[in-house]
């Protein structure tokens with residue numbers, strides 16, 4: 001599935017925990033609504049009732065060891081359902097899609113940080129997404145220490161992935177940054193360490209250049 005075959009853009013938001021991508025996705029959605037740009041907002045893992053159930057299975061902290069291979073397949077199962085049940089129908093109906101995380105998260109977390117071979121992750125990403133690629137990926141880049149300080153202020157109980165070590169999250173960030181070099185036309189790095197409004201101005205520049213939004 002080539003993104004060029006569709007009219008409505010597919011934009012993904014990526015970054016480590018607390019990088020502010022959800023905040024920016026909401027702000028961009030409000031901006032598009034004000035301009036009457038038809039769009040939907042969604043997230044991974046999740047986006048359909050079944051994918052939301054898989055999300056709970058993945059993120060709930062548990063005593064039993066969750067093996068990297070199991071984790072990878074659960075993310076991909078949720079994605080297969082989400083792409084076919086929600087993302088593609090929206091794109092085909094001419095609605096832009098703003099998605100909080102997608103295949104690049106799997107590359108950074110399960111591939112780079114958990115250590116599963118890149119070829120395996122790439123093949124499963126392609127299979128689950130049916131070859132669908134984002135037209136633009138905004139990577140909100142931030143030191144994990146800052147991200148964790150932000151989410152700690154939120155006071156929510158950390159999920160299973162948020163409980164991983166700082167080292168794990170540093171490797172996730174490194175994995176994400178490699179994607180900027182690997183896909184320079186698609187993945188745009190955004191400095192997420194600056195105030196929210198400044199980050200949003202960078203988002204607006206990136207989407208205006210690409211889609212005229």
Ligand code: T5A
Pocket residue numbers: 015016017018019020021022023024043044045075100101102103105106107109110150151154161162192193194195196197199
């Ligand atoms: N995962 C996911 C994988 O391992 N593989 C995969 O394939 C996929 C798809 C999903 C988890 O699953 C993993 C990654 C994740 O660990 P989630 O609940 O969706 O879990 O968690 P996150 O996506 O990490 O979402 P968070 O809400 O935790 O983080 P965000 O979206 O980065 O941050 P946000 O916008 O909620 O902001 C966090 C706090 O910071 C403040 C906000 O007000 C908020 O309080 N903030 C700022 N503060 C200062 N300056 C700024 N510029 C700020 N911007 C926001």
